[in-house]
Amino acid sequence: MAPGPPGPDGRPAAPRRLPSVIGRDEVLHVARLARLALSEEEIEPMARELSAISGYVAAIGELDLDGVPPTSHVVEVTGRLRADEPRACLPRAVALSQAPDATDEGFLVPSPQA
Amino acid sequence: MSAELLSLSAAQAAERIAAGEVSADELFTLYRERAAADRAAGDEGLNCFTWVADGLDGAGNRDRAAPLNGVPLAVKDLFCTKGVPSQSGSKILEGYLPPYTATAVERLAGAGAPLLAKTNQDEFAMGSSTENSAFGPARNPWDRGRVPGGSSGGSAAAVAAGLAPWALGTDTGGSIRQPAALCGVVGMKPTYGSVSRYGMIAFASSLDQAGPLTRDVRDAALLLSQMVGQDPCDATSLQLPEPVALPSAERLDGVRIGVPGELTGEGIEAGVLEAFRAALEEAVSLGAELEEIELPHAPHALSAYYVLAPAEASSNLARYDGVRYGLRASEPRDLLDMYTRTRHDGFGAEVKRRVMLGTYALSSGYYDAYYGRAQRVRTKIAEDFAAAFERVALIATPTAPSVAFALGSKTGDPLAMYLNDYCTVPMSLAGIPAISIPCGYSEGLPVGLQLAGPAFSENALLDAAHALERALAFDGSRARV
Numbered sequence: 001m002a003p004g005p006p007g008p009d010g011r012p013a014a015p016r017r018l019p020s021v022i023g024r025d026e027v028l029h030v031a032r033l034a035r036l037a038l039s040e041e042e043i044e045p046m047a048r049e050l051s052a053i054s055g056y057v058a059a060i061g062e063l064d065l066d067g068v069p070p071t072s073h074v075v076e077v078t079g080r081l082r083a084d085e086p087r088a089c090l091p092r093a094v095a096l097s098q099a100p101d102a103t104d105e106g107f108l109v110p111s112p113q114a
Numbered sequence: 115m116s117a118e119l120l121s122l123s124a125a126q127a128a129e130r131i132a133a134g135e136v137s138a139d140e141l142f143t144l145y146r147e148r149a150a151a152d153r154a155a156g157d158e159g160l161n162c163f164t165w166v167a168d169g170l171d172g173a174g175n176r177d178r179a180a181p182l183n184g185v186p187l188a189v190k191d192l193f194c195t196k197g198v199p200s201q202s203g204s205k206i207l208e209g210y211l212p213p214y215t216a217t218a219v220e221r222l223a224g225a226g227a228p229l230l231a232k233t234n235q236d237e238f239a240m241g242s243s244t245e246n247s248a249f250g251p252a253r254n255p256w257d258r259g260r261v262p263g264g265s266s267g268g269s270a271a272a273v274a275a276g277l278a279p280w281a282l283g284t285d286t287g288g289s290i291r292q293p294a295a296l297c298g299v300v301g302m303k304p305t306y307g308s309v310s311r312y313g314m315i316a317f318a319s320s321l322d323q324a325g326p327l328t329r330d331v332r333d334a335a336l337l338l339s340q341m342v343g344q345d346p347c348d349a350t351s352l353q354l355p356e357p358v359a360l361p362s363a364e365r366l367d368g369v370r371i372g373v374p375g376e377l378t379g380e381g382i383e384a385g386v387l388e389a390f391r392a393a394l395e396e397a398v399s400l401g402a403e404l405e406e407i408e409l410p411h412a413p414h415a416l417s418a419y420y421v422l423a424p425a426e427a428s429s430n431l432a433r434y435d436g437v438r439y440g441l442r443a444s445e446p447r448d449l450l451d452m453y454t455r456t457r458h459d460g461f462g463a464e465v466k467r468r469v470m471l472g473t474y475a476l477s478s479g480y481y482d483a484y485y486g487r488a489q490r491v492r493t494k495i496a497e498d499f500a501a502a503f504e505r506v507a508l509i510a511t512p513t514a515p516s517v518a519f520a521l522g523s524k525t526g527d528p529l530a531m532y533l534n535d536y537c538t539v540p541m542s543l544a545g546i547p548a549i550s551i552p553c554g555y556s557e558g559l560p561v562g563l564q565l566a567g568p569a570f571s572e573n574a575l576l577d578a579a580h581a582l583e584r585a586l587a588f589d590g591s592r593a594r595v
Contacts, residue, residue, distance in 0.1 A: 022474070026474075027470070029477075030470050030473050030474045030477060031470065033473050033477060034428060034457075034469050034470060034473040035432070035435065035450070035453045035454050035457060036454060036457045036458060036461070036466060036469060036470070037454035037455050037457065037458035038458065038466075039458070042466070046466070046467065046470060049467055049528055050467070050470060050471060050474065052528070052529055053420060053467075053471060053528060053529060053532075054471070054474070054475075054484075056416075056417060056420070056529055057417040057418075057420050057421050057484070057488075058417075059414065059417055060414055060417045060418055060421070060487050060488060060491050061483060061487065063411075063414065063487075063490075063491065063494070065487060065490040065491070065494070068490040068493050068494060069490070069493055070486060070489030070490050070492070070493065071489055071490075071492040071493040071496060072320060072489060073320060073350070074306050074320070074492075074496065074543075074544060074545025074569075075305065075306050075307050075350075075352065075545050075569055080349050082346060090213055090214075094213045095213070095438075097211075097213070098210055098211065098213070098438065098439040098440075099437065099438055099439065100436060100437075100439075100440070100441070100442035101442070107437050107438060109436075109437055109449055109452065110446045110447070110448050110449050110451075110452055111448060111449065112448060112449045112450070113448055
């Protein structure tokens with residue numbers, strides 16, 4: 001059931017479930033979602049590595065997790081709200097000071113459809 | 115004089131300064147010169163630092179009366195430091211000068227630890243070797259041909275080599291503990307939320323936690339004691355139920371230590387296991403009682419982690435788009451082209467891989483199978499620990515499956531690199547505190563022992579680590595050249 005600890009050669013033991021294969025088209029689709037340009041030579045290694053990693057992690061698909069609640073936060077903290085009072089924030093000039101391009105009033109970016 | 119100063123732990127140096135026997139300026143200058151020499155040496159040195167203070171000016175609080183008495187601090191690059199370069203080891207934040215300082219760094223400066231240097235790290239803390247850095251790889255002071263671990267490798271190497279008295283790191287799945295183990299120093303990840311994350315450049319927010327890397331357990335306690343506490347700027351930060359105390363225990367009488375079979379057998383190097391077992395025998399001779407325990411879901415922790423952490427990272431790293439800070443691709447055609455090429459040019463290979471992995475896991479049709487299930491595994495892992503802590507006070511494992519490995523030996527195989535986190539990730543997912551202390555050698559290189567306890571057990575953990583450290587008498591001076 002478990003994906004297993006690393007084998008004697010330092011490689012992970014093979015997961016029980018066959019690795020799902022992530023192909024070129026899926027890589028390009030995910031890259032678009034991630035707003036990440038990939039060069040031609042990055043695509044094939046990315047597909048191979050993502051397939052290997054997703055194959056390894058896919059072993060959690062075999063655990064019986066029916067009725068198990070998800071954990072998003074590990075230590076009990078109930079919603080904590082500060083008083084709703086205005087307070088100072090970064091001055092505009094300071095906030096703009098690190099931008100690659102800016103005017104006195106805001107960040108400057110290329111047009112969405114040039 | 116400088117050799118004697120260098121031999122002092124940070125706590126000892128603080129005591130000497132308080133007593134007026136050592137000058138804080140002299141201590142700062144000694145370490146500043148050592149750090150600057152390493153920075154100047156580039157790849158001929160250890161490449162521990164991304165920035166070193168120019169001099170005494172503007173270094174912050176060297177107040178003799180403050181609790182840390184002016185003992186200078188090295189800080190992982192990903193902590194925002196006002197006006198000081200902070201780029202989380204990434205090209206995409208080239209030239210970024212934060213307009214504010216991280217709460218943890220601010221608190222330590224206020225407590226009398228001035229900023230000495232910023233340390234090298236894996237890009238956005240993604241890595242276990244400090245080879246994924248825009249600044250080039252850091253090296254292990256025990257053997258320059260080997261990695262210092264990661265992602266807080268610069269902090270661990272700097273403390274081990276005596277280039278900084280102590281350092282700040284962050285741990286998401288083992289990034290404080292594993293480099294501490296590989297460099298023969300102490301590293302502690304406290305309970306999630308005990309240190310504010312405000313101003314820490316985010317990797318995976320439900321896991322990221324700051325902590326100390328130090329020469330010994332007492333130093334770790336002293337540094338931690340001044341970092342913790344609730345912060346209005348981090349809604350997940352919390353107050354520990356009691357202040358962090360300096361440890362004094364010399365015995366472990368009646369302390370029940372659980373040894374989980376899942377993390378102490380197959381997959382761990384023989385030499386590491388041998389040193390680990392010898393350290394456990396030492397614990398028994400100090401009065402501890404060992405008990406074999408089970409953490410049945412621990413072998414699944416790595417799988418869950420490599421879904422959850424990249425998923426959170428893909429969301430956190432969406433902010434690097436060339437608009438507000440850092441790099442922007444040259445001559446973009448339009449807005450989308452600027453986003454995609456800036457991220458292509460600015461992110462390194464491992465960061466791209468994790469952004470892709472996280473985006474994939476969160477994408478339509480896969481969310482439940484990956485992210486949803488991983489969150490449920492996280493619950494099972496936390497339940498395993500809760501059940502174990504009904505029977506034992508602490509849990510012991512090796513910190514890392516191997517000693518420091520050769521530079522370049524795992525960079526071509528992401529999964530082999532991820533396995534470095536095998537023993538540390540379960541504690542991260544459960545949010546519980548864990549400390550790594552050097553416990554011996556294998557192949558002449560340091561081996562780390564990890565002790566973990568329930569949430570908020572920092573003082574018990576530090577006490578046990580202190581007693582064991584004293585008995586093991588690991589000598590780290592060989593790495594300080």
